[in-house]
Amino acid sequence: MTSPNFPADPALPDKAYLPSTVSQLQDVTAENLAIADNQGTYDQAEDVRAQFFSVIYQQVQQIPIIGGLIGDIIEIITGVEDGDLGDLGTWVNNLGNLINSFIAGALHALADLLEWIPLVGDDMASIIDGIADGMNRTHATATATVHGITGGTDATKVATTVGGIQDNLAANSAAIAALQNQQTGGGVGGTSYTVTFPNTILGNLGPGWTLGGQSTALWATAGAAGLQPDNAHGSGVRWALNTTIMQTDDHEVVMVASTAGYQQAMTSLLVRASTTLSNFVYLNVFQDHAYLGYGAWNGSSYTFHDWADVAINLSTGNTLALTVQGNTYVATINGIGILAHTDTAGQAASGVSYRSVGMLSQQQVDFFGSAWTGWNVKSFSAADVSSPPVIGTGWSIYQSTSSVALPGSGWTTVGANTFDTLRQSAGVTVDLPNGTITITKTGWYMVAFAATLNIYQITAAAGFYYRPSGSSTSSLVRQGVRVDGGGGGDNTATYTVATSNVLYLSAGDKVMPAMYTGTGSGTLTGTGAGGVGYKTYFEGALLNG
Incomplete structure (x- = not known):
């Protein structure tokens, strides 16, 4: 199987009967099916138990401030000097079923000790608590699975229990990935963020995402993000780009795998993407295979190389x-390399216009009408891995299109799709479509916003909204001079409203451009005789950094 270039023939399901095996149907009974299903679930539960230690400890060891501590933890638990994961595994096997309750108690105690660790103590303590809880759930999973097999036919409860421990395992990994991501981006002074998907939503991924792609199953979240299988929508691939733009060409994206994908469908990580996905670099991941390459979306179909x-x-x-x-x-x-490529031929685009990141998710409907989807994503993280090249802290974004709708009457933030081009940024996080800037360095900032209107005579003004760190409420903090009655005597007046102010902003605060308009309809324009970039824009710079 290669990365999918559509259209493709419908795939056969994994356990389809072929001409050479169809005679086996005469041996199929309800009891045999139930026992086989439960045995498979039991094997899955045992696999989860085996993964638990290796996955969690491998990832924790990658955190610099914690990694050295893990060997000491293993030494305390096992009594083996300079113990490693192999010693821990041997000790686990020797203890047998006592392992779950014993280590769970030990890890809860360890969590209390970890809270004193600077910077990451509280977060790490909660992670260790979660691991301990997960071990107790693992014990419950194995017990329920054994009951399911001996009971013969009740596989639903068993599968639900296995799903619970897998979800807990993914949640622990997501928390660890978030810590790693924060250290990566913060260490170089670049952008870093982590997105989790806790709510149940059908049709979108929540705020902060631009969605597109083919008409297939809908995005959905319920503790993880992915497509909701639905064969009525047919096969296809949807894309999601985060609206936060990376500050450098050098960046990384990270996903924690939730529920398993299938051989027929992929989930993908994207780097160096344009905001319209016209160019991108992908890692396409199926159940048992991964592909690295560059691709494009033309508005109706994908190409993968x-x-x-x-x-x-x-x-x-x-x-x-x-x-x-x-x-x-x-x-x-x-943390272990599986694929690498150096693009000496320059096949993938780079530069300030290719700093979006995101993901793809595929649904494949097979010959029998069954819908298969890729891996669900427990969390999505992104971080710059190199320091921003620009000296200083600030941003410059603008509208390059000829027409964007006004945001509405009265004072309000600008519309969700006002800005489409990042000219430059450093030391701040930019949410491009509506111009929301998240401050990372406390200080005095000079901010400027201008908007060019093409509208029937109407009163208008420019200003700024402000949202303190940790708050969900924004308020108007500055407003410029109002231009009354359209600024001209005809019915097709084109004019500009603008303001520039000095604001004191703290790390974590958000600032965004705002407009006042009277009742009426019209548009903002970003194009003029001199080109683009000077009609409707939002810029700012730290004055004392």
């Missing part, structure tokens, strides 16, 4: 990452 591929063994709770530095792209699972 594979650079390299490899067989993989991805499991729930694993951390999958795609990193680009210079012209080299590296894919890892739990």
